[in-house]
Amino acid sequence: MSPRATDLTSSSVQNYSDQELNWIIENGIRFTGMPGFGKVETPEHIWAS
Numbered sequence: 001m002s003p004r005a006t007d008l009t010s011s012s013v014q015n016y017s018d019q020e021l022n023w024i025i026e027n028g029i030r031f032t033g034m035p036g037f038g039k040v041e042t043p044e045h046i047w048a049s
């Protein structure tokens with residue numbers, strides 16, 4: 001995959017706020033392999049993750 005999926009344990013990812021992570025999981029990252037889960041998961045499930 002290019003760009004490669006990020007190491008979620010890296011300090012740059014760990015420094016995101018809960019709100020920032022929730023936004024990324026809900027919307028995905030355009031033009032990358034990172035899918036948005038907002039259409040297939042409930043907001044409560046995304047927040048819980």
Ligand code: HEM
Nearest residue numbers: 001003004005006012013021024025029032033034035049
């Ligand atoms: C619940 C599952 C997932 C979570 C919590 C998650 C979380 C994240 C987060 C927080 C980032 C941002 C990292 C950064 O900004 O440096 C990211 C990036 C990325 N994810 Fe996911 N992800 C998930 C599933 C997936 C899946 C299923 C794929 C592909 C099949 C994927 C591919 C990618 C890629 C390619 C990037 C890098 C995008 C870039 O370089 O800007 N992710 N992911």
